[in-house]
Amino acid sequence: MAAVNLDLKEYQKTALDRFRSYLRDCNNDGCNIAFYKATNLPYRDAPVIAQGTPYVCLRVPTGGGKTIMAAHSVGIAAQEYLQAANPMVLWLVPSTPILEQTVAALKDPEHPYRAALAKDFGRNVSILTKDEALAMSRADAEGGACIIVSTIQSFRRENPNGTENTEGLKVYQDAGALMDHFSGLSEAQEARLEKVEGTNRPVASLANLLRLHRPMVIVDEAHNARTALSFDTLARFSPSLILELTATPQTEHNPAKDKHASNILYSVSAAELKAEQMIKMPIKLTTDRDWQKTIGAALDCQAALEEAAKAEQAQTGEYIRPLVLFQAQSNSATDPTRLTYDKIEKFLHEDKGIPNDQIAVHSGPRKDLDDHDIADPECRIRYIITVQKLKEGWDCPFAYVLCSVAEQVSSTAIEQILGRVLRMPRAKLKNRPALNQAYAYVASASFDATAQKLKDGLVEGAGFNKLEAAALIAPQSDMAFEEAAKEFEHRSDPLPEDDLPNEAVQEAIERLPASVKQRLTYDSESRSLAFKGPMTKESRNLIQLAFAKSPKAAPVVERLYAKTNNFQTSAAEDIDKPPFIVPLLGFRKQGELQLFSKEHFLDLPWRLDQCDASDIVNRFKIVDESQSGQIDISTSGKVEIDFARRVQGELAAVIQEPAWTLPRLANWIDIGIKHPDITKPSAVVFIRSALNKLIENGYDLDVLARNKYDLRKALAGFISDLRSNRESDNYAALFAAHADQFDTGAELSMIFDEQSYAFNQPYAGATNFNKHYTPLIGDLKAEGEEFDCAVYLDRLDAVKYWIRNVENKKTSFWLQLPHGKFYPDFVAMLNDGRILVVEYKGAHLYEAEEAKRQIGEAWAEASNGQCLFCMPTDRRFDLIDKTIR
Numbered sequence: 001m002a003a004v005n006l007d008l009k010e011y012q013k014t015a016l017d018r019f020r021s022y023l024r025d026c027n028n029d030g031c032n033i034a035f036y037k038a039t040n041l042p043y044r045d046a047p048v049i050a051q052g053t054p055y056v057c058l059r060v061p062t063g064g065g066k067t068i069m070a071a072h073s074v075g076i077a078a079q080e081y082l083q084a085a086n087p088m089v090l091w092l093v094p095s096t097p098i099l100e101q102t103v104a105a106l107k108d109p110e111h112p113y114r115a116a117l118a119k120d121f122g123r124n125v126s127i128l129t130k131d132e133a134l135a136m137s138r139a140d141a142e143g144g145a146c147i148i149v150s151t152i153q154s155f156r157r158e159n160p161n162g163t164e165n166t167e168g169l170k171v172y173q174d175a176g177a178l179m180d181h182f183s184g185l186s187e188a189q190e191a192r193l194e195k196v197e198g199t200n201r202p203v204a205s206l207a208n209l210l211r212l213h214r215p216m217v218i219v220d221e222a223h224n225a226r227t228a229l230s231f232d233t234l235a236r237f238s239p240s241l242i243l244e245l246t247a248t249p250q251t252e253h254n255p256a257k258d259k260h261a262s263n264i265l266y267s268v269s270a271a272e273l274k275a276e277q278m279i280k281m282p283i284k285l286t287t288d289r290d291w292q293k294t295i296g297a298a299l300d301c302q303a304a305l306e307e308a309a310k311a312e313q314a315q316t317g318e319y320i321r322p323l324v325l326f327q328a329q330s331n332s333a334t335d336p337t338r339l340t341y342d343k344i345e346k347f348l349h350e351d352k353g354i355p356n357d358q359i360a361v362h363s364g365p366r367k368d369l370d371d372h373d374i375a376d377p378e379c380r381i382r383y384i385i386t387v388q389k390l391k392e393g394w395d396c397p398f399a400y401v402l403c404s405v406a407e408q409v410s411s412t413a414i415e416q417i418l419g420r421v422l423r424m425p426r427a428k429l430k431n432r433p434a435l436n437q438a439y440a441y442v443a444s445a446s447f448d449a450t451a452q453k454l455k456d457g458l459v460e461g462a463g464f465n466k467l468e469a470a471a472l473i474a475p476q477s478d479m480a481f482e483e484a485a486k487e488f489e490h491r492s493d494p495l496p497e498d499d500l501p502n503e504a505v506q507e508a509i510e511r512l513p514a515s516v517k518q519r520l521t522y523d524s525e526s527r528s529l530a531f532k533g534p535m536t537k538e539s540r541n542l543i544q545l546a547f548a549k550s551p552k553a554a555p556v557v558e559r560l561y562a563k564t565n566n567f568q569t570s571a572a573e574d575i576d577k578p579p580f581i582v583p584l585l586g587f588r589k590q591g592e593l594q595l596f597s598k599e600h601f602l603d604l605p606w607r608l609d610q611c612d613a614s615d616i617v618n619r620f621k622i623v624d625e626s627q628s629g630q631i632d633i634s635t636s637g638k639v640e641i642d643f644a645r646r647v648q649g650e651l652a653a654v655i656q657e658p659a660w661t662l663p664r665l666a667n668w669i670d671i672g673i674k675h676p677d678i679t680k681p682s683a684v685v686f687i688r689s690a691l692n693k694l695i696e697n698g699y700d701l702d703v704l705a706r707n708k709y710d711l712r713k714a715l716a717g718f719i720s721d722l723r724s725n726r727e728s729d730n731y732a733a734l735f736a737a738h739a740d741q742f743d744t745g746a747e748l749s750m751i752f753d754e755q756s757y758a759f760n761q762p763y764a765g766a767t768n769f770n771k772h773y774t775p776l777i778g779d780l781k782a783e784g785e786e787f788d789c790a791v792y793l794d795r796l797d798a799v800k801y802w803i804r805n806v807e808n809k810k811t812s813f814w815l816q817l818p819h820g821k822f823y824p825d826f827v828a829m830l831n832d833g834r835i836l837v838v839e840y841k842g843a844h845l846y847e848a849e850e851a852k853r854q855i856g857e858a859w860a861e862a863s864n865g866q867c868l869f870c871m872p873t874d875r876r877f878d879l880i881d882k883t884i885r
Helices: 010-039 066-082 096-107 112-121 138-142 166-172 176-182 187-191 206-213 228-235 270-275 291-316 341-351 412-421 447-460 466-470 481-485 502-510 537-546 553-564 569-576 643-654 662-671 680-696 701-706 708-741 785-794 846-862 878-884
Strands: 055-059 088-093 125-129 145-151 216-220 241-246 264-267 283-288 323-327 359-363 383-386 399-404 438-443 473-475 489-494 520-523 528-532 580-583 586-589 592-595 631-633 639-641 749-752 799-804 826-830 835-838 867-870
Touching (some): 010 055, 010 066, 010 264, 010 643, 066 096, 066 112, 066 216, 066 241, 066 643, 088 096, 096 112, 096 145, 112 125, 112 145, 125 138, 138 145, 138 176, 166 206, 187 643, 206 643, 270 466, 283 291, 283 447, 291 323, 291 341, 291 399, 291 438, 341 359, 341 383, 412 438, 412 447, 447 473, 489 553, 502 520, 528 553, 537 553, 580 826, 586 708, 662 680, 662 701, 662 708, 680 701, 680 708, 785 799, 785 826, 835 846
Parallel strands (some): 055 241, 055 264, 088 145, 125 145, 283 438, 283 473, 323 399, 359 383, 399 438
Antiparallel strands (some): 489 528, 520 528, 580 749, 586 592, 799 826, 826 835
């Protein structure tokens, strides 16, 4: 079997980690308090769903990869909350085409969705449609992860108009094939099930089977399942938790009007998608009153893009066939002048001479896309005509151009089709800037009004933030395609001689990636660089870093970058900006300067088996609780049900496990604890030692096995604490013995750039900042001490530019701490070329941050005066001035 790429994007990992932490907290705090801990927002129970059911939403804009996140969420829920190796999942999708797509991907062993499930459940995964689930075997239901993919409509008893849903009723009727699932049930289990009328026999229905297994419910495109009827349907299956994934969650909460807000646990920003190269941005907009001119301009754009794509393929081997999506007007019996799909097709064929096999219509009776694989290089289609939306679930990153001749009465008129042109092929920036952008051609008399509709469509349809959307629509200018297609070679000014000899230039070029190196040449006589075709920002950054030892080389590279892209004076402000290069902290190991990280103070692998396991007897206690859960009376008199315990108990009762042995239990615990720094034999030896200590203290092996999830949790915490102590001790020892080995160097640097600047939420305050390096400021509140520090930096004469350094983003500046990475609040470029890093701390937190001050000062001292660090507190910003002086 071919290797499958399981790498998640940074924002996907962050969102799933938030989901993991939330479920972990649900075990002890309940879904309400756990949500408030994660978001500082009030929690709202799902209507008619049992109180205490975790019900949360991950908001991911169009193009963000919701389905791969859903696949990973199953293992997280099974481990952290359900505490079951055989979860049942009801995976709900909005339509039959998306259902077919999802099932095919989940059943394909080489697809990343299936690989995500295999990572946690191995081969023990069953993927079923509703019809297959109506005949599922007990082995499918209990042998591992059982995932039923369906539309919510096919599970409803009633239609929205109140009539019976014939298809949905099958879910609630006796099915002979399911009889075996209901044999040998306990009284408690039978009590939760619907009975055959007039008897005590549970109905052998799929609905009862789901109720028995307390399914995790995943709702894809959750904004389509918000009605009371939808929630009532879900309630029939006694879900253990509900996870929504959507770009546009319900935010208004008005139960009187049947509007129930989603509990948004994590919200992904467009900036994160852009930084991860997931989407084409910005959208270049052109408007014209004349629909024929509009279509002609779109065709010219496609032709130029195809030339750029051929040049890209010649250089990188990646195949792209840029597509135009035409949005026609709908038919009208009273208006024969409307530009319907057949008129546009006729215009393309007869007036523009486009062959019929390059045109596909997907609207009304025509479903041409059903017969074509757009991604196939043999496919000739380049122009697709639709009205409101394409084939549901259709997704092709080759779509680059939206051309609309439809009247733009609202943002929702284009939101369905707009998202189709946003996805970046292979989620990787191309060498030609034209291929990193999307294009919109709209028949309209008003550019501003059309731009606003596009922005609204990004917000309402694609799930982008309003401030981000405002920055993502730009007027179309000369794309310089002709020059790009000719692979014109642009030459730079001479490089400085004093600190950059010819040998150093050649060495710097040799260190560049092949994709940049083959376009860049150097003439040693004229001392000038030559770059073939337009230079991308990514290439510019790599070249700047390569020549970072020579500050005088930076403006030469910048002017070459501007020249290759044919920038005019309107972009002068951006061109004149110096590159924002920040040295990282290095550590000399055997004479080589390496990026300082954990490997410099931690020997790997860690010999956990040499640690004392006896403290497990103090960390693990069995609380005597019935399987049905614990009921307490709170101080307010309200009955509170330990929902998580009850769900876990009911799931454990479904499966009859084989006998446990000490080696099997130790191995089971080890599989559930991630420890990349420890070998499996070392971990298993430690775990067995801990189990023996518990047995010596009177615990029976069967009792430990029954409480294996709590036991694993206790051992995971124990190992984590041992790891933390080891890291702290080794870190302190390194500083005591080898502090003189810290250093900085031009070869260890990072660069801030608008393309890669990622954040969670853009700053939305009233105060204008003049010196922030990028147009949008990430994760800065509109008031408070950190905000005041930002204002102080922005108004400081010595500061040329500053940037809000966003925590936990891979393109942010960081320094290594004993247990993780330290992301200071602000990084500033001073007028004299030095770099200033500022970490603001409230007075109540200052004393506890000694490790951050220590590593910040070590970084500054290692830079020979080129870098500065300070940690002001209690609004004493004069420390910044003193540090600069």
